[in-house]
Amino acid sequence: MDYKNLAEQILQLVGGDENIKSAWHCATRLRFLLKDEKQAQTEKIEALDGVITVVQAGGQYQIVIGNNVSQVYDALVALDGRLGAGDDTDKTAAAATTEKQKLTFKGAFDAFIAFISGSFTPFLGAMAGAGILKGLLALFTALHWMTPQTGAYQIWYAAADGIFYFLPIVLAFTAAKQLKVNQYVTVAIAMALVYPTMVALTSKHAAINFLGIPIVPTTYTSTVIPILLVVWVQKYLEPIFNKFWHESVRNILSPLCVLMVLVPLTFIVVGPISSAISNALASIVLALYQNARIVSGLVLGAFWEVFVIFGVHWAFVPVMMNNLSKWGYDPLMPILLAAVLSQAGAALGVFLRTKNDKMKGLAGSNTITAIFGITEPTVYGITLKMKKPFYCAMAAGAIGGAIVALSGAHANSVSLASVLSIPTFIGKGLGLSIIGDLAAFILGAVFTMLWGGVNSQPALATEAPATAPSTKTETSNTEKKYNQATSLNSPLTGKIVALKDVKDEVFSSGAMGQGIAIDPSVGEVVAPAAATVQMVFPTGHAIGLVTDTGAEILIHVGMDTVQLDGKGFNTLVQKGDHVTAGQVLITFDINIIQQAGLEITTPIIITNTKNYHQVKTLATGEIKQNQALLELS
Structure with a gap:
């Protein structure tokens, strides 16, 4: 790869040095803070040889390069020395953090989306599974297979409804982690909100007061907004008590004060405010749905996956949860299914149309995963990468969404938008809703076959370049090496x-490539095979290896751990070192990472996946160092 040429093109396409506030890099990405992101020519950047994709999130313009990112960054600095002043990653990251913390509307919105996504993501799978179980119970009763009086129904309903009934408690734990406050104190507050005595007083509309201050009876079970507001208040209240009490008694008296103040404050102030916000949101959604139902279907059906790409779809989660809390149903979820199935249809269209065997295999498997609600591989690996199929899916999603909206179907529980969520839609309009879903899927396939330009696309990341005369000999010499079966521990x-x-x-x-991830219980990374160290990131959170058999491996400890600037990490090897299988490469402190509110899940990526026919996982569940993990063939 010509790093200098790639750096020159990137510098030009992001708008030149005059459009760059600061630049740095992590283990796989060039990260820019741009004065005007609109000046960056994203499509042309993504088409560059050496660029995997572009991500715009958190106020950053991120160009995903892969293992060679440090070389590209060095070439970028050589072109514009201002970007690497002092070549200090810590300073650059600190400058970036300062920029991100500026009180701009975009910065505040990015922070809000990050807060919502981080709060819901950890238990979204459990909530979706419980939602589907609710739908299945509704289906069983509708078919008279079961009645609500049977023991089996009641036990399963408890399993399905429990997470929703006690949602404030679950959300308290994850939201507190996002804002870095005492999670257990927040959970204690949430428990007070759903305490049986308080729930009974609310159901009876009993008038109570706190030291003479009247309390408006409000239901907190299954709610979202109250506990999110509580955590926000706690973020400012907790540090006051932490500073007030001496460290010898702080761990006891600070939580005591927070509970004594914040629980009554929630019942007196936060509850009524959240109730007003909830009512307003529900009224707005209901008004749009009733007065512009087809328009809402068109917009959501067309743009839902766009919202997902930019991460703003999380802003809809509290709205949908609030709809269920206020009305007992949500009209948005059925529309989203049409958007999801339109992407599955587009993938099917690519499968039926493409002449490339590798793309056919990728599109076929992704059609199935998208039908079951997992659209990210389809979007990033196929439709968005090829662009026209994504537009075809948007058009199909709009048509299907409009039909679903017209049906009046609604979800009776939260679930992941997939064919498995259909039982949660049982009720009025279900038949027409299913027609809308089928229309989105079929039209997505037909539009892509007709106008997706599938075989006119340039070679994708999953395909080998059609011609490469200058490297033909080199490629033929390395193919045998790469095609050897390789086992990684x-x-x-x-x-x-x-x-x-x-x-x-x-x-x-x-x-970035295929692979696996591990939630580590021991803070130590060892070499998975005999290899040469290709890249060691200065902060120690990531390392790149090339095995003796040619496999290129990236091990990235945690998510966004570059923010720690090396704190808690100790690198024991250098670039160019040859290591043996089992040799310790990096040690890290799991507690430091978790206390910073960061994920410790560690991806192990085969960055040259395209040189292999298959990347097979050899183990599941718990695993120890040096046990067989992956097989490349």
């Missing part, structure tokens, strides 16, 4: 996590 001790479940779209989408 686990570099970590911990619990195996599917790559699709990693909370970073660049890893979970497979854009």
